[in-house]
Amino acid sequence: MAVLPPAPDTAPAPTPVSGWGRTAPTAARLLRPASYEEAAAALREAAHSGRGAIARGLGRAYGDAAQNAGGAVLDMTGLDRIHEIDAVNGLVVCDAGVSLHKLMQVLLPLGWFVPVTPGTRYVTVGGAISADIHGKNHHVSGSFSRHVRALELLTGDGETRLVTPQDEPELFWATAGGMGLTGVILAATVELLPVRTSLMRVDTERAADLDDLMARLAANDHRYRYSVAWIDLLARGARTGRAVLTRGDHAPLDALGAAARRDPLAFRPGRLPAPPRMIPEGLLTRRTVGAFNEFWYRKARTGSGRLQRLSTFFHPLDGVPDWNRIYGRGGFVQYQFVIGYGHEEALRRIVRRIGAHGCPSFLAVLKRFGDGDPGWLSFPMPGWTLALDIPAAMPGLGALLDELDEEVAAVGGRVYLAKDSRLRPDMLARMYPRLDDFRELRARYDPHGALTSDLARRLAL
Amino acid sequence: MKDAFGAPQTLLLLGGTSEIGLATARRLIARRTRRVYLAGRPSPALEQAAQDLRALGAETMTVAFDALEPDTHEEVLGKVFADGDIDTVLLAFGVLGDQARDEQDPAAAARVAQTNYTGGVSAALVCGTALQHQGHGSLVVLSSVAGERARRSNFIYGSSKAGLDAFAQGLGDALHGCGVHVMVVRPGFVRTRMTEGRREAPMATTADAVAEAVEAGLRRRTEVVWVPAALRPVMAALRLMPRPLFRRLPL
Numbered sequence: 001m002a003v004l005p006p007a008p009d010t011a012p013a014p015t016p017v018s019g020w021g022r023t024a025p026t027a028a029r030l031l032r033p034a035s036y037e038e039a040a041a042a043l044r045e046a047a048h049s050g051r052g053a054i055a056r057g058l059g060r061a062y063g064d065a066a067q068n069a070g071g072a073v074l075d076m077t078g079l080d081r082i083h084e085i086d087a088v089n090g091l092v093v094c095d096a097g098v099s100l101h102k103l104m105q106v107l108l109p110l111g112w113f114v115p116v117t118p119g120t121r122y123v124t125v126g127g128a129i130s131a132d133i134h135g136k137n138h139h140v141s142g143s144f145s146r147h148v149r150a151l152e153l154l155t156g157d158g159e160t161r162l163v164t165p166q167d168e169p170e171l172f173w174a175t176a177g178g179m180g181l182t183g184v185i186l187a188a189t190v191e192l193l194p195v196r197t198s199l200m201r202v203d204t205e206r207a208a209d210l211d212d213l214m215a216r217l218a219a220n221d222h223r224y225r226y227s228v229a230w231i232d233l234l235a236r237g238a239r240t241g242r243a244v245l246t247r248g249d250h251a252p253l254d255a256l257g258a259a260a261r262r263d264p265l266a267f268r269p270g271r272l273p274a275p276p277r278m279i280p281e282g283l284l285t286r287r288t289v290g291a292f293n294e295f296w297y298r299k300a301r302t303g304s305g306r307l308q309r310l311s312t313f314f315h316p317l318d319g320v321p322d323w324n325r326i327y328g329r330g331g332f333v334q335y336q337f338v339i340g341y342g343h344e345e346a347l348r349r350i351v352r353r354i355g356a357h358g359c360p361s362f363l364a365v366l367k368r369f370g371d372g373d374p375g376w377l378s379f380p381m382p383g384w385t386l387a388l389d390i391p392a393a394m395p396g397l398g399a400l401l402d403e404l405d406e407e408v409a410a411v412g413g414r415v416y417l418a419k420d421s422r423l424r425p426d427m428l429a430r431m432y433p434r435l436d437d438f439r440e441l442r443a444r445y446d447p448h449g450a451l452t453s454d455l456a457r458r459l460a461l
Numbered sequence: 462m463k464d465a466f467g468a469p470q471t472l473l474l475l476g477g478t479s480e481i482g483l484a485t486a487r488r489l490i491a492r493r494t495r496r497v498y499l500a501g502r503p504s505p506a507l508e509q510a511a512q513d514l515r516a517l518g519a520e521t522m523t524v525a526f527d528a529l530e531p532d533t534h535e536e537v538l539g540k541v542f543a544d545g546d547i548d549t550v551l552l553a554f555g556v557l558g559d560q561a562r563d564e565q566d567p568a569a570a571a572r573v574a575q576t577n578y579t580g581g582v583s584a585a586l587v588c589g590t591a592l593q594h595q596g597h598g599s600l601v602v603l604s605s606v607a608g609e610r611a612r613r614s615n616f617i618y619g620s621s622k623a624g625l626d627a628f629a630q631g632l633g634d635a636l637h638g639c640g641v642h643v644m645v646v647r648p649g650f651v652r653t654r655m656t657e658g659r660r661e662a663p664m665a666t667t668a669d670a671v672a673e674a675v676e677a678g679l680r681r682r683t684e685v686v687w688v689p690a691a692l693r694p695v696m697a698a699l700r701l702m703p704r705p706l707f708r709r710l711p712l
């Protein structure tokens with residue numbers, strides 16, 4: 001009997017993969033499909049390997065959502081074609097690996113903008129849908145998936161399906177916020193926002209403390225399309241929660257000077273040099289970060305109707321490539337939660353505790369959410385959301401965040417999975433009531449467990 | 462999976478009754494650990510240890526494992542990994558032996574080496590390969606300062622730990638970039654039943670202190686941990702000390 005020759009070993013060697021926070025790296029085979037067929041073949045093969053596959057966009061999720069230890073990670077940025085732009089009705093059909101940066105470059109000159117942008121342009125359409133991302137306009141426009149008309153989804157059973165909220169509401173709303181676990185998004189149809197210029201008209205004001213801030217946000221957020229506050233959690237005593245509010249909208253044509261009006265839709269993001277590779281450990285301490293926050297609070301130029309570039313208003317951090325490296329080898333975690341209106345006392349308590357613990361946290365972001373969308377694991381719900389970065393090496397941080405989870409869950413709030421790297425599985429069920437439906441749907445569309453991720457393993461998603 | 466702070470959800474303890482090992486297990490259970498395998502020679506003590514960990518809320522299983530039977534390691538430990546991912550393996554088995562007696566009984570001396578070194582090599586290789594296949598996980602190896610420089614008073618044990626220590630470092634390099642983290646822990650004198658009745662060495666410490674250092678090492682993904690940390694410069698100096706002088710030290 002002839003013995004078969006061994007199959008040629010063409011699979012790439014496993015390489016370490018981590019999220020934006022650079023904690024808990026694990027090794028996976030990184031594949032970069034260049035066509036839908038290649039993506040389908042990679043998923044089929046991964047299903048047989050026993051350790052499955054997960055899609056990855058630009059890796060801007062902070063934790064382990066786009067990692068898959070021992071299995072395959074499908075880098076979707078190789079699928080980055082824009083298929084169709086309907087410049088009359090404001091619709092774009094594109095591959096899931098297209099970045100919001102590229103969409104802005106292409107669409108702004110045509111007078112259209114993405115419906116929702118996060119604090120960075122370097123996310124893909126697939127990542128935006130899978131995390132059901134929100135922007136500064138959430139109180140007006142909801143989260144990203146609200147503006148998705150249709151998506152092409154490669155499910156774990158090997159089928160490619162055209163999924164719309166009308167025809168397949170279950171699969172659609174499980175995928176919106178589903179962290180890549182319902183399938184690999186291949187393409188999407190997204191509704192756009194018409195704009196007349198590429199500039200923003202911005203009002204900036206300071207708030208003296210947390211109560212002042214909340215009062216200002218609650219009083220007139222509805223007058224702005226975009227609103228966010230940067231808050232200093234290191235300031236103690238009476239100044240706890242002092243903040244700078246920036247709110248605004250796309251500038252109308254008549255707000256521009258004569259020179260700018262000649263090319264009102266030009267997109268000009270700036271870029272600074274990246275920080276050095278080697279950052280000394282212990283650079284970020286309560287003192288150094290506190291000094292930075294102080295400087296930043298004082299230098300904020302208040303005033304109304306000031307014109308700003310899009311990138312300055314939405315993506316200030318994108319000006320510094322690889323800024324996540326300033327946290328050094330240990331990496332960092334971002335903690336983002338939302339607490340419903342009426343539970344402001346819990347928010348105040350959490351802010352006090354973070355301050356008392358002395359987390360060396362650069363400015364945190366506070367924002368008011370509007371209505372949530374139907375995504376089963378979608379994060380936003382009406383209430384206050386706070387997001388802050390903390391170096392992972394800080395002693396006692398794990399226990400502190402566990403206690404904050406308790407506070408958040410006790411008042412019916414939740415933490416954001418796209419930022420998470422440390423939640424406990426039992427907490428997840430308390431925060432996301434549709435978790436069981438999600439698990440049941442996954443079992444239905446992916447009976448052999450072709451799709452999985454480190455996040456899914458950690459939280460038993 | 463481990464979280465951002467290196468806290469494991471599943472733990473395999475090789476040497477399921479080890480005091481240091483169990484102190485570490487308790488500490489990790491207080492964080493994220495929910496499933497524990499205690500691998501060791503079957504005994505009432507092993508079952509009792511499992512009961513105690515269950516009482517803390519961790520699903521705990523015992524596994525019959527003998528360091529002196531390397532031929533069985535692949536099968537016995539393979540079954541554990543077949544159950545599901547193991548986030549952290551703690552290699553804690555070991556025997557101190559009785560230096561004075563073992564010098565007269567070469568077979569007994571060889572058993573110390575076989576347990577600590579040969580058994581360690583085989584078990585660590587089996588686990589290292591399984592972790593590599595998973596693409597993640599930490600292998601924590603309890604070495605000892607005794608392995609840093611062999612001393613007159615316990616060079617049989619010391620040499621077995623020296624071998625294990627060197628092996629674990631090499632394994633760590635071999636697994637570098639595979640998502641697997643190998644950590645060598647070098648405690649000094651730890652007050653456990655292993656050292657009971659012996660004259661305490663300077664800078665003696667406790668099983669809980671070792672457990673704390675292991676937890677911190679997992680968080681920082683450290684490669685070598687000394688307990689207490691101050692032993693590191695002390696041992697660096699001892700290593701450089703000329704032989705004639707070293708021989709005369711009352712160690």
Ligand SMILES: Cc1cc2nc3c(=O)[nH]c(=O)nc-3n(C[C@H](O)[C@H](O)[C@H](O)COP(=O)(O)OP(=O)(O)OC[C@H]3O[C@@H](n4cnc5c(N)ncnc54)[C@H](O)[C@@H]3O)c2cc1C
Binds near residue numbers: 054180181185
């Ligand atoms: C500086 C910064 C600011 C941010 N600001 C915000 C903010 O304001 N609001 C907000 O909501 N988020 C914010 N984020 C988080 C970010 O928007 C999300 O994590 C987003 O999902 C990242 O997209 P990505 O393409 O990088 O995806 P990745 O990080 O690569 O993956 C994220 C998830 O999407 C899944 N995924 C990616 N592509 C596909 C695909 N084709 N098919 C199926 N699943 C896929 C992955 O499996 C994973 O679960 C911010 C992140 C950073 C770094």
Ligand SMILES: NC(=O)c1ccc[n+]([C@@H]2O[C@H](COP(=O)([O-])OP(=O)(O)OC[C@H]3O[C@@H](n4cnc5c(N)ncnc54)[C@H](OP(=O)(O)O)[C@@H]3O)[C@@H](O)[C@H]2O)c1
Binds near residue numbers: 502504
């Ligand atoms: N205590 C110290 O001062 C000190 C200092 C430095 C390093 N260390 C090292 O730390 C580790 C743990 O020590 P400890 O203080 O916790 O001691 P311990 O409580 O005596 O634990 C030793 C463990 O090894 C197990 N063991 C011995 N022979 C075995 C075999 N053939 N097969 C399987 N398991 C076997 C024992 O199991 P049984 O119950 O079956 O005997 C016990 O679980 C050891 O490797 C030790 O060398 C200790």
